[in-house]
Amino acid sequence: MPSPLSADRPAARPPGGGPVDALISQTRRLKGEVDAVRRDTPADAGDPRERWRRALYDLAMHQLDDLDEHLAQLRDDPPAAPDAPSEELPAPPAPPRASLLSRVGSAEWDLLTDEVSWSGELYRILGRDPAAPPLTLDELPSLVYDEDRPRLTRMVTGCLVDGRPIDGEFRVRHAADDIRTVHMMGEPVLGADGSTVSMWAVLRDVSELRRCRRTVSETRDSLHRHRHAAARTEHRLAVELQEAVLPAWHGSLRFPQRGPRALDVAAAHLPPSAQASVGGDWYDALELSGDATLLGVGELTGHGVGAASGVAMLLGAVRGMALAGTAPGPLLDCLDRLLDTTAQPALAGAVCLRYRHDTRTAVWARAGHPAPLLYRGDAGRALDGPQGALLGAAPGSAHGHAEETLEVGDLLLLHTDGLVPGHTGSAVVHRLLALAPRFAGGRSAQDCVREVVREFGEGERTEHACVLVARVAS
Numbered sequence: 051m052p053s054p055l056s057a058d059r060p061a062a063r064p065p066g067g068g069p070v071d072a073l074i075s076q077t078r079r080l081k082g083e084v085d086a087v088r089r090d091t092p093a094d095a096g097d098p099r100e101r102w103r104r105a106l107y108d109l110a111m112h113q114l115d116d117l118d119e120h121l122a123q124l125r126d127d128p129p130a131a132p133d134a135p136s137e138e139l140p141a142p143p144a145p146p147r148a149s150l151l152s153r154v155g156s157a158e159w160d161l162l163t164d165e166v167s168w169s170g171e172l173y174r175i176l177g178r179d180p181a182a183p184p185l186t187l188d189e190l191p192s193l194v195y196d197e198d199r200p201r202l203t204r205m206v207t208g209c210l211v212d213g214r215p216i217d218g219e220f221r222v223r224h225a226a227d228d229i230r231t232v233h234m235m236g237e238p239v240l241g242a243d244g245s246t247v248s249m250w251a252v253l254r255d256v257s258e259l260r261r262c263r264r265t266v267s268e269t270r271d272s273l274h275r276h277r278h279a280a281a282r283t284e285h286r287l288a289v290e291l292q293e294a295v296l297p298a299w300h301g302s303l304r305f306p307q308r309g310p311r312a313l314d315v316a317a318a319h320l321p322p323s324a325q326a327s328v329g330g331d332w333y334d335a336l337e338l339s340g341d342a343t344l345l346g347v348g349e350l351t352g353h354g355v356g357a358a359s360g361v362a363m364l365l366g367a368v369r370g371m372a373l374a375g376t377a378p379g380p381l382l383d384c385l386d387r388l389l390d391t392t393a394q395p396a397l398a399g400a401v402c403l404r405y406r407h408d409t410r411t412a413v414w415a416r417a418g419h420p421a422p423l424l425y426r427g428d429a430g431r432a433l434d435g436p437q438g439a440l441l442g443a444a445p446g447s448a449h450g451h452a453e454e455t456l457e458v459g460d461l462l463l464l465h466t467d468g469l470v471p472g473h474t475g476s477a478v479v480h481r482l483l484a485l486a487p488r489f490a491g492g493r494s495a496q497d498c499v500r501e502v503v504r505e506f507g508e509g510e511r512t513e514h515a516c517v518l519v520a521r522v523a524s
Contacts, residue, residue, distance in 0.1 A: 070125040077121060081114045106154065108235060109254060116259075158250040159187050161210070175232060175255045177224035187249070195221045202234075209238050210246050219256065231257045284355050285327065291358040296332060302496040305335060305343040310524060311407040313343055316495035317518040320469065320507040327353035329514030330398070331466045332361045336369055341407045344372040347464040347516050348400030348419065360396055363388075368402065378402040378415035379451035382438065386417070386449070389442035398441040401464055405456075410522060412462070415451040417441045423482055424454065425461040430486040432479050461489055461498060462520045468513030470506050481506075495519040 088107035155172025159165075168184040176193055178185075185192070187206055191199045198220040208214040216236040221229055236251030296319060305313045317333045330350030338344055346368060350360045367388055371381045381402055389396055399419035405412045414422060414433065418440030421432045435452030456462075463482065470478045488501045498519045506515075 068125070070121055074118065074121045074125065077114060077118050081111065081118065084110055084114065106252065109154070109252065154252060154254045156250070156252050157184065158248055160248045162247050172253055175230070175253055176222055177228075177230070193222045195223065205234065206249075209236060209249055213238050213240070213246065216249075216251060229257070230255055231260045287355050287358075291328075291355065291362060296334075302494050303335065304523070305337050306341070306407065307337070309341070309407065311410070312523045313405060313407070314495040314521040314523040315343075315345070315518070316499045317516065318499050318503055318507075320503060320511065320515045320517070322513060323509075323511045328355075328358050329353055330357035330361050331468075331514045331516045332365060333464070333466075333516040333518045334365055334368065335518065335520070336372060338372060338375075338404070340375075343405045343407070343520075344368075345403040345405065345462070345464060345518060345520055346400060347466055347518050348398055349466045349468075349514075349516075350398045351396050356394060360392075360394075360398075363392075364398065364400075368400075372402075372404070377451065378404055378413055379449045382415050382417045382441065382449040383447075386439075386441045386445055386447065390445040395442065397443055399467070400441060403462070403464070405520070410456045410458075412454045412456060413451055414454070415449045417449055418443065420465060420467065420478070423463040423465075423479065424456075425463065425483075425486050425489050426457065426459070428487045428490040430463075430483040430489075432483075456522050458522050458524060460522045461495070463498075463502075464518040464520075466514075466516045469502075469515040469517055471509065471511050471513070493521075495521045 084107060088104065088111065091104050091107060155169045155175050157166070157168045157172055164186070166184040166186055170180060172178075172184075173180045173182075178193075187210075190206075191202055194202050201218060202220045205216045205218050209216045216234055219231055219233045221231050223229055233254045233256045234251050235254075236249055238246040239248040239250060241247040302314050302316045305315055315335045317335070319331065319333070330352055331347075332349070333347045334344070335346075336344040348364070350357055350364060352360065364385060367385060368381065371384055376384065382400060385398070385400065389398060397418075399417060401414060401416040401419045401422060403412050403414035403422060412422075414435060415438060416435065417438040419438075421435060423430055423432055433452065433454055436450035438449040439447045465478075465482070467474070467478075470481045473481060482502075485498075485501060485505065489498050498521070499517060502517050502519070
């Protein structure tokens with residue numbers, strides 16, 4: 051059968067592909083041509099030379115399959131590390147480089163006449179004196195490592211008794227403890243009555259190939275270990291940075307610490323159920339001059355150290371501008387311009403609220419973020435106010451503000467997206483407002499935060515989220 055691929059023109063380079071893609075294309079074309087020639091080779095079981103040639107074609111196909119796989123790995127990232135290390139034979143020392151033909155030998159064992167014939171190269175592969183007689187199948191295991199002998203015995207027995215082809219490896223020891231790995235392929239030759247009359251085999255010295263494969267495996271494993279160590283280090287740094295930036299609250303806080311009118315404030319960070327990279331969610335409460343308190347929550351796109359450092363930058367800017375007396379709307383405008391100047395583009399959502407204790411009024415603004423929720427008695431509602439664009443999405447856009455007058459006992463809830471698993475938008479608001487009866491009765495802010503965590507933080511979660519509750523205590 052002629053090859054389905056023309057041998058008169060070079061392999062075409064894949065459009066838009068790199069040099070490795072071109073090599074992969076050439077390898078696969080060569081595999082098709084070799085396979086076509088192999089199929090045209092007469093399958094004459096009685097001709098040892100034709101059997102040897104056909105076995106060499108099979109070996110060539112095995113090599114091309116390996117080359118195809120290795121080039122694909124070279125083009126892509128290293129494959130994921132296996133769950134458990136595979137059992138590999140000890141790596142042999144590298145033998146002198148030689149051509150493929152110089153590393154392939156053949157043999158045939160005639161079971162009717164007990165005649166054994168070896169090619170000259172097989173003597174070198176097995177470390178035998180060319181003047182010595184070839185070994186019978188019973189004597190062959192004497193050259194093989196003790197732990198590999200059962201494998202060789204199973205292969206030979208399966209070929210002679212069950213008529214199965216031989217395809218496996220074993221190790222032999224040469225002089226001066228030189229270890230070689232030998233790959234053996236063979237088939238039984240059947241007589242007219244269907245019984246096995248002889249067995250032929252092609253043996254190949256694959257020591258260098260196995261050494262190279264072991265080197266690839268070791269370097270791949272080393273790369274995986276390096277990546278895992280780097281990921282663990284990055285995660286630890288991100289967690290430490292997040293813990294240093296977010297307020298370490300344990301229980302409710304009073305703002306201000308002294309005075310007739312105060313806010314009772316508590317907050318929590320809800321991590322995903324499974325370990326995941328640190329996210330960009332944050333919350334904050336800060337006592338300001340002029341009998342006021344800043345409340346805020348938000349989230350920055352990204353994960354890991356980059357997100358944690360971005361949160362540190364944003365929180366520093368928020369606190370600095372709030373202490374300087376910047377109102378929530380202009381404060382978000384400044385954050386918008388700040389994100390526009392960062393080296394790494396990012397988007398952020400946020401809501402900032404400035405509460406005045408003397409008038410019990412809250413002035414707030416948001417940027418692509420859910421509005422605060424107000425609970426009064428056993429009912430609740432979302433505050434009305436301008437939406438405002440995401441920070442970093444439309445530099446230069448203005449963020450309007452709204453004002454709300456509160457009463458003693460009122461409760462404000464600020465949260466980030468992802469607080470309610472599997473829900474977004476109005477569905478989140480509906481689920482949170484349904485907690486109003488649990489919040490009623492003058493419970494502390496910390497009690498309300500516990501209710502939120504109990505409802506949405508104890509099941510399966512895939513996202514980070516923050517929640518902040520402020521209750522008008524007096």
